[in-house]
Amino acid sequence: MFNYIIKRIGIAIPTLLILIVVTFYLMHAAPGGPFTSERPLPAQVLANIEAKYGLDQPVWRQMINYSWGVVTEFDFGPSYKYHDRTVNEIIAQGFPITLKYGFWSFIVAIGVGIPLGAIAAIRKNTWIDYFAVGVSIGAQVLPNFVMAPLLIIVFTLWLGWLPGGGWHGGDWEYLVMPVIALSTSYMASIARITRSSMLEVLNANYIRTARAKGLPTKTIFFRHVFKPSLLPVISYLGPAFVGLITGSVVIDMIFSTGGMGYFFVNAAFNRDYAVMMGITILVGSLTILFSLIADLLYAWVDPKIRY
């Protein structure tokens, strides 16, 4: 187990390096730079600014300098757009916001998705099943960028119950709609996965054995059915996490929540290289970390898997 974790971390390093190289080159391949604007700067001024930020050097050298700063000092560099702030400060501001509504979305997706799928499986081919399947299909075909404006129309404009955007330190009324918009499609996928895997487990021979043992239905469900049914859900958590992060871009733009997605989109528009790199590395590392956690969780549930 310990060796496995070390190995996975070992693999994470080249993965991150590839991520850095590809992102760096793609970023620079896009036309324009952080200081191109509608009203061009005098050539000499531009050259001075670029020299200050090291942009006059070849891309590979910039990349190495940048990576060196990240590795040795954990310094993601200065923002080219917000001159008074470093990337570290921007992340420190945006990340907790993303983390908060992302965390709640995750909780809602799992906390609603798994019971919904389980009930549908246990009551297969009854109205509860049809209802749950209907809801999860409906939720899955509604992408978050459609869901979010719909929520605003209903809850802000028609009913006037919730504010249409903003963050205010993450008060619950500012949290509700972002969480619903972000979590719904993952909730639906988790419900669908839980339902089908649970149906499979319910038909397994060892469940028949459990019934033959004379155990009460409740005991059979919680001791024998529940854990194996969750295995496919656990493998889905990795991709779901990535989806939540990318989905946060949409959430930040529509609800003005001010999370990392907001800075990421602006950075892309402004060619704010350092901010883009900083957020990419952070999200990349989190993704690697999360899939490692999901794999360890998998091994914990399934004794046949030992690393």
Added chain:
Amino acid sequence: MSLLEVNNLQVQFETTDGIVSAVNNVSFSLEEGKILAIVGESGSGKSQTVFAMMGLLDQNGHATGSVKFEDQEILNLSISELNLIRSEKIAIIFQDPMTSLNPYMKVSAQMAEVLIHHKGLSKTDAIKQSISMLDAVQIPDARNLIRMYPHEFSGGMRQRVMIAMSLLCHPKLLIADEPTTALDVTVQAQIMHLLSDIQKEFGTSIILITHDLGVVAGNSDETLVMYGGQVMEIATTELIYASPTHPYTQGLMSAVPRLDDNAVKLKTIQGNPPDAMLDPVGCPFSPRCKFSKDICSTHTPELLETGENKHFRACHVAFKELL
């Protein structure tokens, strides 16, 4: 008084293509301490007969008739009533020990839960008793092996674990549903020995379901031959072997390969088993039967005693004509 009495048991499954009759009018009884073998080819309704008795049919299955255990009607009881019988009085071991144990739970947990639930034991006591039961089925080093997961055992060992688990509450009746089909021949013999030892030691009655006539021969008191969901013949195992009176049983016996026979080609029964989708009319074996008459395809033969003690057969053709 018989331990178990089955009368006119009928099992049907509702499928999207229609109703499948898996078991038709099966009746038999079992005395305490005896071993009854149920033989028949795949799909003859052997397993569904015992699943129906224990309420283990799939959700689309439906059983009618009567199953009396110790004079109590147990067919179609509610789950909570059935749970007082399952494992406590009637236990079952399944065909495939690879998939019949929960792969996600330690053997200790799977065994202990039976005793915790049925006998109200503490976890420590339950595990202690489980270990001694594993000892009884000759699992070496049970004290340590009990902490392992099923996939860490070999196939034969897993079947031993299944048997030990089924015996925890000392049931009066043990149903073994093709206990050796998934195992290799040497292990088969060991498991069969174990079952007959158990029968002697605990006085457990056993229903042994198999399609292996070799397994039946040495290990049962009575034999019930099933075909197409119906009983073809019941008799003591000796009689069945010495003088089978039903064309199907005769066919089965002659299909067993013999070492002293130099035939190049193995003997078979011509034709295929019947389609359970169709309503059973007449004798299910009649399309494959050499002795078939007109009446065989229109009227289902009744199971009648042949005159010899407790030898029943369901055939329109008189025994003399078969010789």
